[in-house]
Structures are given as C-alpha cells and as structure tokens.
Amino acid sequence: MASSDEPEIVERGQKKDDKEEGEGGFIDKVKDFIHDIGEKIEETIGFGKPTADVSGIHIPKFNLEQADIVVDVLIKNPNPVPIPLIDINYLIESDGRKLVSGLIPDSGTIHARGEETIKIPVSLIFDDIKSTYSEIQPGSIIPYKIKVDLIVDVPVFGRITIPLEKTGEIPIPYKPxxxxxxxxxxxxxxxxxxxxxxxxxxxxxxxxxxxxxxxxxxxxxxxxxxxxxxxxxxxxxxxxxxxxxxxxxxxxxxxxxxxxxxxxxxxxxxxxxxxxxxxxxxxxxxxxxxxxxxxxxxxxxxxxxxxxxxxxxxxxx
Incomplete structure (x- = not known):
C-alpha cells in the first residue's frame, strides 16, 4: 500500500474533536433552554385559583323601612401577580323568592399572594317585599340565602367564577x-x-x-x-x-x-x-x-x- 493511501488519522481525529466540541455546545444550549422552560413551567404550575369565603354579615342600619346589610367576602390570591376582580353578582332570596339582586362591576384588584375583604352593601326595602309577596307578614322572621358570584381573571386559568352562599334569618319589623x-x-x-x-x-x-x-x-x-x-x-x-x-x-x-x-x-x-x-x-x-x-x-x-x-x-x- 502506498503511503498516500494511508488513512489520515490525525486529521480525522482533529475533525472529530471539533465536531464533539460543536455538539457539546449545542447540547449545553439545549440544556439551558430546557432549564429555562422548566423554570417557566414551575412558574406556571405556581399559579392557582383564588379562594373566597363569606367572613361576616353586618346590619349597620335597621328600622321600619329597610335593613342595610353588608356582606364581608374574604378573597385569597395565591398567585405571584395581582388579579383583577371583574364583577360581583349577588342575589338574596327567601324560600325561592327573590328579595333583591344586583351587579357590582370593576370591584378592584387582589394583591399578589395576598388577601382582601370585599364589602358588598345590600338594602332590603320592606315595603317592596311586602307588596311583592303578600304572604310575608309584618312582624315575621323569614329565612334568607345570599348568593354571591365573584368573577376574576387569573393568568393561565383565564376568567373564572367563584360561587358563594350564606344563609340566615331577617325580620320584617312591625311598629309596636x-x-x-x-x-x-x-x-x-x-x-x-x-x-x-x-x-x-x-x-x-x-x-x-x-x-x-x-x-x-x-x-x-x-x-x-x-x-x-x-x-x-x-x-x-x-x-x-x-x-x-x-x-x-x-x-x-x-x-x-x-x-x-x-x-x-x-x-x-x-x-x-x-x-x-x-x-x-x-x-x-x-x-x-x-x-x-x-x-x-x-x-x-x-x-x-x-x-x-x-x-x-x-x-x-
């Protein structure tokens, strides 16, 4: 075999090393990319749905004409960013009879990894109730159910509705x-x-x-x-x-x-x-x-x- 036919071991070895170095750089980049994606996935997994609960009901005004009711709703945001509270829908009913309902738009923002108490004011006008439902007698105590729907916009999850309910009793007062x-x-x-x-x-x-x-x-x-x-x-x-x-x-x-x-x-x-x-x-x-x-x-x-x-x-x- 002529010397010219001998394999160029050294030259090929050098090319192989260059290729390995190139492959190594690419793999490192892929690893970095995967690491970055992993962090983003961890961030995404860190988002969760907010929770809410009716923490209290107060009656600051109560007379023969009306009862003003304030519903305290405690909302907890587990996410690393603030979330907007888009709308609040509320309904008060008694044995299936609607007493009052309403909508509160643009109700604020819940701080990142924080909690807020949202106050929902509602007024029950007794004359309206008695004129609408003749079977409700003055002086009586009637059961009520408060239904609240909180509509929030959460990253990853999008717009979601949190339903709440609370029951109790309210009087229809009669003047002595x-x-x-x-x-x-x-x-x-x-x-x-x-x-x-x-x-x-x-x-x-x-x-x-x-x-x-x-x-x-x-x-x-x-x-x-x-x-x-x-x-x-x-x-x-x-x-x-x-x-x-x-x-x-x-x-x-x-x-x-x-x-x-x-x-x-x-x-x-x-x-x-x-x-x-x-x-x-x-x-x-x-x-x-x-x-x-x-x-x-x-x-x-x-x-x-x-x-x-x-x-x-x-x-x-």
Whole structure:
C-alpha cells in the first residue's frame, strides 16, 4: 500500500474533536433552554385559583323601612401577580323568592399572594317585599340565602367564577302599638301637677324587644305639658303586651282653657308622641310612637270639693 493511501488519522481525529466540541455546545444550549422552560413551567404550575369565603354579615342600619346589610367576602390570591376582580353578582332570596339582586362591576384588584375583604352593601326595602309577596307578614322572621358570584381573571386559568352562599334569618319589623290606658294625677295644684301616664305597649313581632330608652311629649288640647324619658330599661316579649308608667310634671296655670275644661269636668283631648330605642336580635332600632285622639277628664276629689273616693279616678278614652 502506498503511503498516500494511508488513512489520515490525525486529521480525522482533529475533525472529530471539533465536531464533539460543536455538539457539546449545542447540547449545553439545549440544556439551558430546557432549564429555562422548566423554570417557566414551575412558574406556571405556581399559579392557582383564588379562594373566597363569606367572613361576616353586618346590619349597620335597621328600622321600619329597610335593613342595610353588608356582606364581608374574604378573597385569597395565591398567585405571584395581582388579579383583577371583574364583577360581583349577588342575589338574596327567601324560600325561592327573590328579595333583591344586583351587579357590582370593576370591584378592584387582589394583591399578589395576598388577601382582601370585599364589602358588598345590600338594602332590603320592606315595603317592596311586602307588596311583592303578600304572604310575608309584618312582624315575621323569614329565612334568607345570599348568593354571591365573584368573577376574576387569573393568568393561565383565564376568567373564572367563584360561587358563594350564606344563609340566615331577617325580620320584617312591625311598629309596636301604644295606647294610653289612663292618666292619674298624682299631685294636683296650680303651681305644679304630676300626671302619671299608664301606657300599654304591644309587641306584634316574632322577636323580643329590649326597651332601652323612651322619650315622649304630651299635649292637652293644643298645649304641650312637657315630657320626660324612661327611667329604666325593660323587656317587651315577642307577641306580648307590657305596661309602663310615665310621669309628666307641668304647671297648670300655664295651660289656660284646657286646664279649666278638665276641672269643670268637660274633658279635653290629649295626644303623645315620642320615640323608643330598642334592641333586637338583628340590631338596634329607633321607632316612633304616637297616640292621638284620646280624651281625659279630671274629677275633683274631696279636698277640692268633689264627691268622694270614686271621684279620685280620671277617665281616659
């Protein structure tokens, strides 16, 4: 074999080494690429769906006309980026009857790896409820279900809806009936007279009322004889009647003809107006009270020239 036919071992070896070096660089690049993709995949896997829960329900306003309800919703975002809360749909129903519904758009952003309490304000107008559903009676307690749909936009997952529900009870309040059963004049003189109003309060609600305070003003005819406040708190049981005695001190000589009509036995009209502050299982209420169109007549007793013990009592109609 001629020397020219011998294989070029060294030259081929050098080419082989060059190829290996080239392949090595390519493999390293592939490894780096795979590593980068792996990190991105790990980032992607790190995204998760947010969670939410109804953390509380408050009734900041509660009266005869409406109940304002605030629903606290706690939302947790496990993701490394903020997520927008696009819409909030809410519905309050009672035994399948819709009481109120609404939509709150563009409700803010939940911070990355954070949590937010979203407050959803809802108002229940009692006249609307009673006019829509005649079977719902004033004074009753009805069950309710609050349904909330949170619509959020999450990377990787896209737009998702988180449904929530919460149940409870809400009253349809009834104003307590008030009546003046009689008026006793504890002390009577032209300079100072003390009248005791005997009140009957009827609670027609299916829940107790804790009577904390009562302020009132009394009129004889067109003349105000003043008023006072309840000295101590009391409880009015559900569907029950309570009796109160309220004193009023006034100066008869300032009343004019109304007083003289009483003394002469002709009688005079009376009325009273005021407010009561009560506690209920659903919150505090300030309620108006009124009584108009009553009649009272003072019969003079013996020392005033009257006929006897029977004349000590005052008539109230």
């Amino acid at each position: 009936d008030i009546d003046v059963e009689k008026i006793n004049f504890d002390r009577f003189s032209f300079e100072e007279t003390v009248a005791i109003l005997h009140l009957k309060l009827e609670n027609k609600n299916e829940f107790d009322l804790g009577l904390n305070s009562l302020d009132y003003e009394v009129w004889l005819g067109d003349q105000s004889i003043g008023g006072a406040e309840l000295a101590k708190s009391t409880k009015i049981d559900k569907n029950a009647i309570s009796y109160l005695e309220l004193p009023v001190t006034f100066r008869p000589k300032d009343l004019g003809s109304a007083l003289w009509d009483m003394i002469r036995g002709k009688g005079t009209g009376y009325s009273m107006k005021g407010h009561i502050d009560v506690d209920t299982p659903f919150g505090a209420m300030k309620l108006p009270i009124s009584k108009e169109g009553g009649m009272t007549r003072l019969k003079k007793n013996k020392e005033d020239g009257g006929g006897g013990d029977d004349d000590d009592e005052e008539e109230v109609h």
